Every structure is written in C-alpha cells, then in structure tokens.
Amino acid sequence: MLLSELAANEELKNEIALSMQNRSLPHAIIIEGEKGSGKRSLAGIIAKYGVCTSQGARPCGVCPGCIKAEGNIHPDIVTADGNNSGELNIEAVRRIRTDAYIKPNEAPNKVYILLNCERMLPAAQNAFLKVLEEPPQNVMFIMTALSAANLLQTVRSRSRIMTLYPPSVEEAVEVLKRLSPDTPAEAAEQAALEAGGNIGVSLELIASGGEEERKTAEEILRAVPLTTEYPLMLLTNGIAKNRTFAIGVLDRLSSLCAECVRASLGATDASSTAKDIAKAFTRKRLMKLQNSILRARNVLNINVNLNFYSTWLCAVLRTE
Numbered sequence: 001m002l003l004s005e006l007a008a009n010e011e012l013k014n015e016i017a018l019s020m021q022n023r024s025l026p027h028a029i030i031i032e033g034e035k036g037s038g039k040r041s042l043a044g045i046i047a048k049y050g051v052c053t054s055q056g057a058r059p060c061g062v063c064p065g066c067i068k069a070e071g072n073i074h075p076d077i078v079t080a081d082g083n084n085s086g087e088l089n090i091e092a093v094r095r096i097r098t099d100a101y102i103k104p105n106e107a108p109n110k111v112y113i114l115l116n117c118e119r120m121l122p123a124a125q126n127a128f129l130k131v132l133e134e135p136p137q138n139v140m141f142i143m144t145a146l147s148a149a150n151l152l153q154t155v156r157s158r159s160r161i162m163t164l165y166p167p168s169v170e171e172a173v174e175v176l177k178r179l180s181p182d183t184p185a186e187a188a189e190q191a192a193l194e195a196g197g198n199i200g201v202s203l204e205l206i207a208s209g210g211e212e213e214r215k216t217a218e219e220i221l222r223a224v225p226l227t228t229e230y231p232l233m234l235l236t237n238g239i240a241k242n243r244t245f246a247i248g249v250l251d252r253l254s255s256l257c258a259e260c261v262r263a264s265l266g267a268t269d270a271s272s273t274a275k276d277i278a279k280a281f282t283r284k285r286l287m288k289l290q291n292s293i294l295r296a297r298n299v300l301n302i303n304v305n306l307n308f309y310s311t312w313l314c315a316v317l318r319t320e
C-alpha cells in the first residue's frame with residue numbers, strides 16, 4: 001500500500017509526502033485515530049519508507065525492501081502489539097530498547113511498529129522514554145493509539161502526532177470498491193453508511209454480512225407452501241425494511257430455489273436444507289417459483305415502493 005491509496009486525510013497525506021520527499025520524517029511518530037481509521041495501514045506505509053532503498057522517492061513500492069515490507073517479512077521491521085499479552089510490557093520494552101542499538105540487517109533504518117500503545121502501562125512507557133530521548137541513529141518508532149492523549153505527556157512531546165479521521169461515506173464507498181471488488185455496490189454503500197465512513201468497520205460489516213439475508217431466504221421458502229399466508233406475509237413485510245436487504249434476500253432466495261430444483265431432480269450434492277425444502281413442493285411448482293423469484297429480483301432494479309413490493313412479492317410467491 002502506498003500513501004496515495006490511504007483513504008481521505010488529504011492534508012495529513014500531503015504533509016507526510018513532503019516529509020518523505022525531504023527525508024525528514026521524525027524518529028518517533030504517534031498515529032492516533034479511531035478503530036478502523038487506517039492507523040495500521042499508515043504505520044505500514046511509513047515503515048516501508050524506513051526500509052526502502054530507492055535513491056528516488058521513498059517508499060518506491062518496487063525495491064526489495066518495499067516488497068519484503070509489503071509481505072511482512074522484512075527483518076528490519078519489528079512489530080509489537082499492546083493487545084497481545086506481554087508484547088509491550090516493561091520487559092518487552094526493555095528488549096526493544098536494547099535491540100534498537102543493534103544496526104539494521106539490510107535496510108537504511110530499523111523500524112519498530114508498536115500497535116495499540118494505549119495499552120502500555122506508565123512503567124513501560126517510562127522505560128520506552130529513555131530510547132526516545134536519546135534515539136540511536138537510523139531507528140524509527142511508529143506507535144498507534146486510539147488517542148495520543150492515552151500516552152504520557154513525556155512520550156507525546158518527543159513524537160510527531162499524526163491524526164487520522166474517517167473518510168466521508170462517499171470517499172469510503174470508493175475505497176471499498178477498490179479493497180473489496182466482489183462486494184456489490186449497494187452492499188458497499190450500505191456498509192459505509194452504517195459504519196459512518198469507517199473503512200475497517202465497513203469491511204467487518206461486509207465480511208459478516210449476508211447471514212441474516214440467507215436465513216430470511218430460507219424462512220421465506222419454507223413459508224411459501226404453508227396453508228396460511230400469514231407467515232409469508234410477515235417475512236415479505238420484513239424485507240421491506242430496506243432496499244439493500246431486500247436485494248440481498250432475493251439474490252439468496254434465487255440461488256436457494258435453484259438448489260431446491262436441483263435437489264428435486266435428484267442432485268446428491270444439494271445441501272440438506274435444499275433437499276428438505278424441496279420435499280414440500282412438486283418439481284413443476286419449484287420451477288415456476290424459480291421464475292417468479294427471478295422476476296421479483298429484477299423488479300428491485302427499478303425504484304419500486306417497497307411497501308407495495310412486499311405485498312406483491314407475497315402474492316407472486318403464493319401463486320400456484
């Protein structure tokens with residue numbers, strides 16, 4: 001990842017780019033920002049700058065140093081995470097301090113990425129302070145924290161503080177399209193909206209998404225053949241909550257119904273759910289249902305009123 005690929009934060013990125021150009025990034029940096037704001041990505045970019053061997057702009061992204069950094073296998077980049085027990089306690093910090101005086105293996109600089117520093121106890125921070133006060137040559141310390149205010153004033157005053165802000169929802173959607181190209185645009189927009197533009201949280205939402213849609217699709221197919229219309233009515237009303245959800249449910253409904261058709265044709269690799277649901281239908285009915293679902297999914301491409309849609313969908317699915 002290069003600086004230009006980091007979402008939003010244009011002013012900070014320009015400032016860092018200028019420092020990189022002048023080779024004037026300080027030896028101690030605190031990157032602060034909420035969870036998912038890109039702290040780890042920025043730390044990685046700065047670390048790459050530290051180990052890049054290009055004579056031109058650093059990080060170049062193509063030299064052996066940059067490639068090893070990208071693959072997390074550079075011997076001169078050491079990462080410790082305050083969230084992992086023992087990685088940033090006083091003994092660990094003392095070890096880092098000693099290690100910092102040993103020359104880099106191959107890079108111009110030795111880089112320490114210290115994550116979640118808000119978890120560092122004051123005693124450990126004080127131990128760290130000694131090396132910040134008299135830093136060895138060619139060493140960079142990149143700390144991340146939810147807020148720099150979580151660190152001792154003495155540590156803060158010896159570091160450059162870089163603050164990351166989450167991007168706007170529109171900016172986040174653009175980044176998500178790049179990071180997660182397989183995610184449908186509607187799902188990316190929905191995730192960015194729910195996460196308030198926070199990229200990390202949006203990605204988590206995308207990763208965990210789909211479970212509710214899958215469950216609802218299964219419930220709908222089970223409700224279709226029931227003698228009373230009421231359970232299906234409740235379910236189709238439920239999907240009218242929002243368009244993205246409705247689209248997600250219909251997509252899954254379509255694939256589940258196709259699987260039921262295959263199960264009714266005797267496909268042995270169909271899921272047990274599909275085999276079970278298929279028992280309640282004739283094959284002819286399932287095939288008709290499959291067409292109805294495809295039609296219903298296509299209707300969602302135009303901006304229909306979802307309240308009318310839910311009633312219509314219920315009727316269409318019930319039609320024998």
Ligand SMILES: [Zn+2]
Pocket residue numbers: 051052053054058059060061062063064065066067
């Ligand atoms: Zn490079």
